[in-house]
Amino acid sequence: MEYSGKTYKYFREAKNFSVTQASEGIVSPQFLRKYESATCDISMTNFFQLLARINVTLTEFLNIYNEDIFDIWFVKCEKALDGIGRHDSIEADRLLDEWRELAEKNPDIRFTLMLKCLEHLYYKRFHQTESLCYKEVTNYLREVETWGNFEFFIATYTDFPLSTEELLMVANKILKMKEKYRNSGHIVYDFLVHVGSHFFNLGDLEKSKYILESYFSIFHKKDQIFFISFEIYARFYLGLIEMHEYNIPENKSCLTIISTLNMFDTYTGYANFMNMAYQKERAKIMAKNQ
Known part of the structure; x- marks a missing residue:
């Protein structure tokens, strides 16, 4: 079974077995690493022994291998x-x-x-x-029929290849089914805030504001640092919207976000991206006011 080593690694780690613990007396740790990285094949005898070692049945293994690989x-x-x-x-x-x-x-x-x-x-x-x-x-x-992490991911990172009506319908579904999605993974949160920025870039500030403010009212997780990047992203675009609403070419919230992110090497790329977006909207408003 090609790539079965990847599935085995998935189960081994889920069961909290180290490579040494799983392989002891059956194969060498070096061999198990090669098997899990799909660089070698394995005999059926060793395969069944390895499954038994981590307490996984063949049925359990095949269900994951065949359906969830x-x-x-x-x-x-x-x-x-x-x-x-x-x-x-x-x-x-x-x-x-x-x-x-x-x-x-x-x-x-x-x-x-x-x-x-x-x-x-x-x-x-x-x-x-x-x-x-x-x-x-x-x-x-x-x-x-049903969107999961994969569907939300490819929709976001192929830049939403759907009509605006379809995109708004999906966003509204998430917002209306808040109990289902409130404790969902980060990919759904990422999708939602990017939909907000997408409508902003299309010039539809009303829809953008609706989605981003709804995100905060339903999904805000102030005690979970893992979600802070989505919060910052949403706050930034709400700041840009505020600039256009009040026709003012400056927003302290946006500037604070940019300067703070620029302090960390990991986020300088985001800081530069946001600064370019900020300066672009600032130039639009200044030209409008002349």
Whole structure:
């Protein structure tokens, strides 16, 4: 079973077994690492012994392997993206090659759609251009009955290949089903605040403000530092909206956010992005006032 080592690693870590604990008396730790990284095959005898060691049945294993193998790769990909800097094209190339191979070998359409999303991010980040037509992504998002983390992710990072009416409908669904989504993962939060900024960039300040203010009223998590990046992003765009509402080419909240982020090496890229957006809106208002 190709990539079964990845599934085994998923279970091993979920069961809190170290490589040494899982492999002892069956295979060497070095061999288990190679198996989990899909660089070697394994005999059925050793495979069943390894499963028994971590207390996983074959049925449990196959359920994850057959149905949720994509989810394992998706989580891995998202973590990899977090570690790729704006100038790290070599690591980005490696990630693209990995997903090209996955899309070629797996019939699950999500592998192909994720590849298209990664290609879009790659061309946008390193070439400042749009990459491909995303008809397949659009059709998939329109046809899938229930959106999960994957759907929210590709919608966000292919820059919302849906009509504004469809996008607003999805955002409203999240806001109305607040109990379902309040304790959801960060991907849904990321989607929502990016929808707000998307409507701002389209010039629809009313919808942008509605979505961003609704986000704060329903999903604000002041005690959870993990969500602070979404809070900052939403606050920044609300500051830009305020500039246009009052026709004033300055906003202290936006400037504070930019200067604070610029103090940390990890966030200088975000600070520069926000500063460019701020200066762009400031120039619009100043030109309007002349």
